[in-house]
Amino acid sequence: MIEFRGAGPEEFAERLETVIGIYTAAMRPPVEQIAGRMSIMRNHGTYPRFQCYFAELRESPPGPGLPAPEPKVVGFAYGFRGESGQWWHDVVYRGLADKMGREAADAWMGYAFELAEIHVHPDYQGKGIGRAMIRTLCAGRPERSAVLSTHDQPTAARHLYASMGFTDLLTKFVFPGGHEEYVIAGRPLPLS
Structure with a gap:
């Protein structure tokens, strides 16, 4: 059975090796990028109103009277309140302002929940875990919008x-210093 368990910044930092393992299995980044990604994730844990959820596989005890094994983390999702001074927030805000105008950028980014990372281990993808994690992560958030970036491909x-x-909101968006194209997507909160 899959259960979702919330974790704050401290536990997130303690479980960063597990998080990176799932991220690496799901995204298959070049090895030289993993240390940088880990540093970025550690920093994200310091952002305002940070919240993480782990998707944990809980198995039954192997026999009567035996303890259940420790749950296995098969996915994670986290986000935080976006604010001026955060790299992703500022870059996306400028991109939206250039394309849609400052008023639209303020509407989307002025009080936004930024869904920074949502990953499920490949062995557990296609089972509704990602959708459930997003719903759980966004439930009860006070922000007026949720925003994220993802590869601009039919994934x-x-x-x-x-x-x-x-x-x-933006397509074919290339972050400074990068070359891959991304989509910036958003939706009003709360999720229906």
Whole structure:
């Protein structure tokens, strides 16, 4: 059985090796990028109103009277309140302001929950875990919008976000220093 368990910044930092393991299995980044990604994630844990959920597989005890094994983390999702001075927030805000105008950028980014990372281990993808984690993570958030970035390709993740009401705000967006194209997507909160 899969259960979702909330974790704050301290536990997130303690479980960063597990988080990176799932991220690496799901995204298959070049090895030289993993240390940098780990540093970015550690920093994210310090952002305002940070919240993480772990998707844990809980198995039954192996026999009567025996303790249940420790749950296995098969996915994680986290986000935080976006604010001026955060790299992703500022870059996306400028991109939205350039394309849609400052008023639209303020509407989307002025009081936004930034869904920074949502990953499920490949062995457990396609079972509704990602969707459930997003719903759990966004439940009760006070922000007026949720925003995220994902690769600008017809991926399962992009399909998931669209099916949950996220609309494309920017397409073919290239972050400074990068070369891959991303979509910036958003939707009003709360999730229906």
